[in-house]
Amino acid sequence: MKRVAIIGGGISGLSAAWELKKKKIPFILFEATDQCGGAIRTLHEAGCLIEAGPNSLSGPHPELDRLINELDLATEVCPADAHASNRFIVRDGQPIALPRSFAEFITTPLFSTPAKWRLLKEPFIRSQSAPGETLAAFTERRLGSEPLTYALNPFVSGIYAGDPDRLSAAAAFPTLIEMEREHGSLLRAMMHRSKKQRASGKPRSPRTIYTFKEGMQTLPNRLAEKIGSDAIKTHHPIEDIEALSSGEWKIADEVFSDLLLTLPTHAQSQLVTPFDLTFFDAIRYPAVTSLSLLYDRNQLTHPLNGFGMLIPACENRFILGVLFPSSIFPNRAPENKILLTVFIGGDRDPDRALLPRDQLLPHVEKDLQELLGLQGAPHHISTHRWVDAIPQYTAEIEPVHHQLTLLEATHLGLYFAGNYRDGISITNAILSGRNAAERIIENQSTGKESGATPTLDEENNL
Ligand SMILES: Cc1cc2nc3c(=O)[nH]c(=O)nc-3n(C[C@H](O)[C@H](O)[C@H](O)COP(=O)(O)OP(=O)(O)OC[C@H]3O[C@@H](n4cnc5c(N)ncnc54)[C@H](O)[C@@H]3O)c2cc1C
Numbered sequence: 001m002k003r004v005a006i007i008g009g010g011i012s013g014l015s016a017a018w019e020l021k022k023k024k025i026p027f028i029l030f031e032a033t034d035q036c037g038g039a040i041r042t043l044h045e046a047g048c049l050i051e052a053g054p055n056s057l058s059g060p061h062p063e064l065d066r067l068i069n070e071l072d073l074a075t076e077v078c079p080a081d082a083h084a085s086n087r088f089i090v091r092d093g094q095p096i097a098l099p100r101s102f103a104e105f106i107t108t109p110l111f112s113t114p115a116k117w118r119l120l121k122e123p124f125i126r127s128q129s130a131p132g133e134t135l136a137a138f139t140e141r142r143l144g145s146e147p148l149t150y151a152l153n154p155f156v157s158g159i160y161a162g163d164p165d166r167l168s169a170a171a172a173f174p175t176l177i178e179m180e181r182e183h184g185s186l187l188r189a190m191m192h193r194s195k196k197q198r199a200s201g202k203p204r205s206p207r208t209i210y211t212f213k214e215g216m217q218t219l220p221n222r223l224a225e226k227i228g229s230d231a232i233k234t235h236h237p238i239e240d241i242e243a244l245s246s247g248e249w250k251i252a253d254e255v256f257s258d259l260l261l262t263l264p265t266h267a268q269s270q271l272v273t274p275f276d277l278t279f280f281d282a283i284r285y286p287a288v289t290s291l292s293l294l295y296d297r298n299q300l301t302h303p304l305n306g307f308g309m310l311i312p313a314c315e316n317r318f319i320l321g322v323l324f325p326s327s328i329f330p331n332r333a334p335e336n337k338i339l340l341t342v343f344i345g346g347d348r349d350p351d352r353a354l355l356p357r358d359q360l361l362p363h364v365e366k367d368l369q370e371l372l373g374l375q376g377a378p379h380h381i382s383t384h385r386w387v388d389a390i391p392q393y394t395a396e397i398e399p400v401h402h403q404l405t406l407l408e409a410t411h412l413g414l415y416f417a418g419n420y421r422d423g424i425s426i427t428n429a430i431l432s433g434r435n436a437a438e439r440i441i442e443n444q445s446t447g448k449e450s451g452a453t454p455t456l457d458e459e460n461n462l
Contacts, residue, residue, distance in 0.1 A: 002025070002026070002257040002258070002444055003026045003027060003028070003255075003256050003257055003258075004020055004025060004026070004027035004028075004256060004257070004258040004259070004260060004440055005027070005028055005030065005249060005251045005254070005256040005258070005259050005260070006020075006027055006028070006029040006030070006260045006262065007030050007238050007251070007259070007260070007261050007262060007263060008029075008030075008031065008032075008038070008261065008262035008263040008267075008418070009029055009030075009031030009033075009035075009036035009037070009038065009220075009224070009232065009234065010036070010037065010038025010039060010040075010220075010262060010418070010419075010429065011037070011038060011039075011040060011219070011220055011223075011426055011429045011430055011433070012038075012262040012417045012418045012419065012429040012430070012432050012433035012436075013029055013031070013036075013038075013260070013262035013417075013433060014029070014036055014037075014220055014223040014224060014227065014433065015067070015223070015429070015430040015431075015432075015433030015434050015437075016260055016262065016417060016433035016434065016436050016437040016440075017029045017223075017227050017231065017232075017433075017437075018067075018070075018223055018226065018227060018437075019433070019434050019437035019438065019441070020437050020440070020441070021226070021227050021228075021231070022070075023441050025440070025441060025444065027231060028231060028232075028233060028254065028256075029227070029231060029232045029233065030233050030236040030237075030238050030251070030252065031232065031233065031234045031235075031236060032235075032236065032237035032238070033234065033235070034234050034235055035224075035234060036220050036221075036223070036224045036232065036234065037217055037220035037221070037224075038220075039053040039054060039386075040053055040054055040216050040217055040219065040220050040426070041053050041216075041217060041384075042214070042215030042216055042217035042218075043382065045380065045382050046294055046334075046379065046380035046382075047333070047334040047337075048292070048294055048332060048333050048334070048337075048339050048380065048382075049214070049215050049331060049332050050292045050325075050332075050339070050341075050382050051211075051215060051216055051292075051325065051341070052290065052292075052382070052384035053216070053384070053386070054216050054426055055211070055216070055323055055325065055328075055341070056080065056209045056210060056211050056216075056328070056329075057209070057210055057211065057216075057426055057427065058207060058208065058209050058210075058425075058427075059207070059208045059209075059210065060205040060207075060208060061427050063427070063430065063431060063434070064427050064430065067430060071219075071222045071223065071226060072222075073212065073218065073219070073222055076212045076213050076214070076218055077210050077211075077212060077213075078210060078211050078212055078213045078329055078330070079208060079209070079210045080208070080209040080210060080211075080307070080328045080329060081327060081328055081329070081330075083305050083306060083327070084209055084306065084307045084327070084328045085100060085207075085209075085306075085307070086098075086100070086305060086306035086307065087306055087307050087308065087309075087310065088306055088308070088309035088310070089110060089150055089151065089154050089309070089310055089311075089312065090154075090309060090310070090311045090312065090315050090317070090371060091109070091110055091150055091312070091315070092315075093315070093370065093371070095302065095309045095371055095372070096108065096109055096110045097306065098110065098151070110150055110151075111146050111147070111150065112146060115144055115145075115146035115147065118143070118144035118146075119143055119144060119147060122142055122143055122185055122186060122187050123184075123185040123187050123188050124185075125141065125142055125185065126184070127141055128180065128181070129169060129170065129177050129180055129181075131170070132168065132395050133168070133169050133170070134164065134165055134166065134167060134168060134169060134395075135152065135156065135164040135165075135167040135168070135169045135172055135173065136148055136152070136153075136164035136165045136167075137169070138169035138176065138177075139152045139164065142180070142185075142186060143186075148164065149312055149314055150312055152164055153312045153313055153314075154310035154311055154312045154321065155310065156172075157310065157311075157313070157320045157321065157343075157346055157347075157348060158308075158310045158320070158321055158343075159424070160172065160346075160347075160390055160392065160393070160424065161286060161288045161320065161343070161345065161346030161347060161348075161389055161390050162286075162346065162347045162390070162392050162393075163313075163346075163347040163348060166347060166392065166394050167392065167393055167394055168393060168394055168395045168397070168398070170398075171393040171394070171395070171397050171398055172393040209307070209328070211329055213331070216426075219426075233252075236252060238251060238252060238271065239270075239271065239272060240271060240272035240273070241259065241271060241272070241273045241274065242274065243274040243275075243411075247412045247413070248413075249413065249414075256413075257413055257444075258413035258414075258415065258440050258443075258444070259413060259414055259415065260415040260416070260417060260436050260437075260440065261414075261415070261416050261417075261418075262416075262417050262418045262432075262433060262436075263418065264285065264388060264391070264418065264419075264420065265277075265280035265281075265283045265285075265391065265400075265418075265420045266280070266281075266283075266285060266388050268280055269281055275407055275411060275414075279399070279400055279403045280400065280420075282396040282397070282399070282400055283391050283392065283396065283397055283400055283420055284347075284391070284392045284394070284396075285388035285389055285390060285391055285392070286345065286346050286347040286350035286353075286389060286390075286392065287345050287346075287350040287351075287353035287354055287385070287386060287387050287388070287389060288320075288343055288344070288345045288346050288350075288353050288386045288389035288390070289343070289344045289345055289353040289354075289360065289383065289384065289385045289386070290341055290342065290343050290344075290383075290384045290386075291341070291342045291344070291357075291360065291361075291364060291381060291382070291383055291384075292325075292339060292340070292341045292342075292381070292382040292384075293339070293340045293341075293342065293364075293368075293378040293380070293381055294333060294337055294338070294339055294378055294379045294380040294381075295337065295338050295340070295374070295376075295378055295379065296336060296337060296338075296379070297336050297337065297338055299338075299374060299375050299376050300338065300368075300372050300373055300374050300375075301372070301373025302371075302372040302373055304324040304326075304327045304338060304372075305327065306324060306327065307323065307324065307327075307328055308321060308322050308323040308324050308328075308341075309321055309322050309324075309371065309372070311367075311371075313348055317367050317371075318344065318352070318363035318364065318366070318367050319342050319343065319344055319363075319364055319367045319368075320343040320344060320345070320346050320348065321342075321343055322340050322341065322342050322343075322368070322371075322372070323340070323341040323343075324338070324339075324340060325339045325340075325341055326338045326339040337379070340368070340372075342364050342367075342368070344360060344364070345389075346389070347392060353385065353386075353389075354385070354387070357381070357383050361381070365377075390419070390424055391419060391420040391424065393424070397420070400420075401421065404416050404421065413440075413443075415436045415439060415440060416436070417429075417432040417433045417435065417436035418432060418433075419432070422435065
């Protein structure tokens with residue numbers, strides 16, 4: 001009988017399992033730890049709701065909305081406060097609100113007047129992205145150096161914990177390359193998009209940020225509940241995978257027709273497998289530590305009227321940035337208290353994230369004191385160390401993706417999904433898992449022996 005093994009119970013593995021469950025295809029999901037969710041981890045400490053990993057989802061996204069409805073979670077959705085669209089960037093030691101309109105752009109002190117003129121010239125820059133162009137080179141070429149320093153650099157450290165000098169523009173932000181290719185300019189592409197939207201007559205859905213009333217872990221918990229405990233084996237770290245002469249896979253003494261691997265790549269290269277996965281070592285996951293800190297409201301002078309504050313590398317601060325969870329969502333901290341989540345390390349300085357908490361705290365407090373007017377010690381500290389936090393979409397990731405496509409094409413019933421393949425956001429990971437499940441379902445129903453056939457280009461790249 002056909003049966004699928006899913007290795008890894010993060011959101012990618014759960015999403016794949018849910019698709020199989022809906023199609024009544026038998027499977028077992030193996031998760032190493034005592035619970036599913038992977039990077040998504042919500043904690044309740046000192047009267048606070050703390051996110052150790054991801055803090056929010058962003059929408060609208062039809063596929064995410066569909067999943068939320070299928071899981072009956074619509075009433076659990078908790079939208080961000082209206083002022084969460086406000087984001088602060090530090091320039092010359094001052095948090096400055098990022099402009100959200102043309103009028104704000106004209107008056108903002110975040111960019112100098114020459115930099116604003118340079119930005120407005122973007123539609124007339126005629127160059128095109130060359131293969132292997134870094135995100136920093138792309139941004140500087142199209143928008144100039146100040147937007148790179150004071151917008152892209154801090155945003156990339158907020159999303160990827162990454163460095164724009166190392167990330168590949170095409171791998172990390174393929175939409176930007178597409179916009180340039182199709183319209184010759186980012187501004188022209190945006191104007192085209194809004195013209196098309198107006199012409200469609202449909203109202204524009206505003207961008208939303210949200211979580212769930214009981215935190216982000218609601219999503220993997222509900223998925224695991226709907227999938228059912230009989231199909232999920234927690235406390236089951238998989239160490240080796242055997243390929244049988246029948247074309248099936250032997251995992252934890254059980255036999256499966258199909259195998260879907262959703263582990264972070266550094267965990268996959270530890271597995272004993274009948275195929276070589278050492279090419280995965282090319283993907284780096286720099287360390288990040290998050291500290292969630294609880295204060296009295298009157299310990300800070302800053303109004304915290306936004307999503308958070310990001311810090312460009314050139315400001316030479318210890319921390320990468322701070323989220324303001326108790327300003328974004330309700331019930332994150334007790335009344336008259338505020339919760340801050342500070343991020344340290346990332347590709348800017350991964351070793352810093354590995355320092356003991358006692359060595360981190362004085363630096364963190366100094367930054368918070370100087371940037372947000374903090375006084376005194378926190379009432380509670382929650383520390384979360386992600387030794388391998390987020391895969392970096394550098395130039396090295398593209399050959400890895402080609403290798404994966406070839407492995408899938410040449411090995412019967414072998415599939416890969418996860419945040420190292422289709423993008424790092426939770427939504428990307430959900431789609432990655434769903435896409436792999438759809439390929440399994442399609443191949444099982446047509447009797448096709450393996451995944452996608454590599455294109456000539458892909459074969460040439462191997
Ligand atoms: C600090 C941080 C903040 C983030 N913030 C956001 C955010 O705000 N919004 C957003 O959209 N995204 C955010 N992300 C990214 C997002 O959370 C992840 O990309 C996504 O959750 C990854 O899901 P995954 O299933 O691909 O991998 P993982 O979550 O890593 O899941 C892999 C699973 O495999 C299991 N496993 C490992 N080895 C084995 C083994 N040998 N056998 C069996 N199981 C094994 C692990 O225990 C884990 O459960 C953040 C990530 C981090 C680290």
